[in-house]
Amino acid sequence: MGRFLRRRLLAVVPLLLLVTSMVFSLILLLPGDPAVALIGMEDASEEKLAAIRERMGLNRPLVVQYVSWLGRVARGNLGASLRTGQPVTEAIRERAPITLGLALAATAFGLLVGVPLAILAARRRGGLMDAAASGLAAFGVAVPNFWLGSMLVLVMALHLRWLPATGYVSPFDSAGDALRHMLLPTLTLGASAVAEVTRQLRSSLGETLAADFVKTARAKGLAERRVVAKHALRPALIPVVTVAGLTVSRLVSNTVVVESIFALPGLGRLNLESVLNRDFPMLQGAVLVTVLAVIVVNLLSDLLYGLIDPRIRYG
């Protein structure tokens, strides 16, 4: 396991360098003068712009600029917002827990609904439950989450008045209220996770349930429930864990939309606000932290993959 861990960690180094250089390069895609974009003033005087170029090192070679930016990032200095002057790290610290909570809740929802649904579907191939699960999965993959969120608000908040339509309450202020406010966003965000898990697991469990070792387990007289839980589920989970990174990446993407519909002040919304405000230091910081979080989750899912499947860590 040690060698596998080392190999995986080493592979992350070039990935981190490339990803950080891409985030840094965002500023180079800007039409016109990066100094104007960086201070956010169209009408700044030439002297002022020259002073900014000098201060921010914009007239130095690109590689030097990148290395010095990376150095600042490594020391936790991501600059300050062009709009509010708030340090980027402070904004991220305030908002990241909300997105993390939402993403974890949606993942849990995806697993809690998706796994039993896939088991029911795989056990009775071609049956009613299988058709329902496949239909639900196809719907979950194709549904635009801004539409699903809107429909949930319409029915659950505006018509039935069971849940609040928008807003955020910290669990430290009122746990019950926080839960009520997070329910609709979790359902909206979790729908695609349910679809992914159901689709992958239904397909892989179907194959595993037809495998020889499962037939042997049945022939020994084990109850079907035990055959599925003890023998078939673990190998069938491997493809699900393999795509876990992709699922999480999609989930993080969708937090932008979900946080925007439900007015949650999370990292996804911070990404959107900085795009709409053309607040580049904030955008670079928010994108960087988001992509780093996805890389860490991918690494964890790889390690989990190694734990579940010994062939991977010794391969």
Added chain:
Amino acid sequence: MGETRLALRRFARRRMALAGTFFLTLLILGALAAPLVSPYDPLRQDLARMLAGPSPAHLLGTDDLGRDVLTRVLYGARLSLGAACLAVAIATLAGVPIGLVAGYLGGRIDDVLMRVIDALQAFPALILAMAIAAALGPGLFNVMVAVGVVYTPRFARLVRGQVLALREEPFVESARAAGATHARVLARHVLPNVVAPIVVQVSIGVAFALLAETALSFLGVGIKPPEPSWGTDVGRGYRFMRLAPWLVFMPGTAILLTALAFNLVGDGIRDAFDPRQSRES
């Protein structure tokens, strides 16, 4: 030719794939014939009829400026579908050559190209598209370039995987032994053999690009009003949810059904060309 005909026959036996094809055909015809189908102008405001519910005169109701919703859904299909197709075309034109070169040449070039693809894939799609769109500036074309860039890795990975297997095939080796240049081997012998999986990916990619484009437009980063676009119209309608829920429901349902139809057609083509790879099995 025989194989294509066989695949077509298999495709025709898949009811869901046929339903998807039927829906898309209707939608494209409706979008093209929008001026003939609808008596209304998608941009013309009629403030006397604003937020009117569905009625015989306005089958899907009117919006906050009195514009006919059905007309906007039909015209919106032009822009939303066109934009999604453009993004996938960009992703195909960028991703397929990268995958061909990486898989065929292997070695250092493959390593470098694949590391860049890995890095692009590490970004959550919508966030990367938003960031690129923000940097390039507003405008439909820029947004489509952004969505295209985000989807490029899928094509590159898919084609590279296929080419890795193909380059060891005897027919490729014999073409090389006969003195064909790398470019000729790639164009004449390798590319034709990866067309089927590319077509499948194009179909599924249009669904992805449609969802991405409409999400970006909904968020205010994509297509700008007053042009009729499904995502922009859902975003605008959201403000009138309590009074006129059809403003969100109708264009949203159009997006859902279209994305579903492209996925079903993609699955159908995959099963038709390679029944063993069936997602349903």
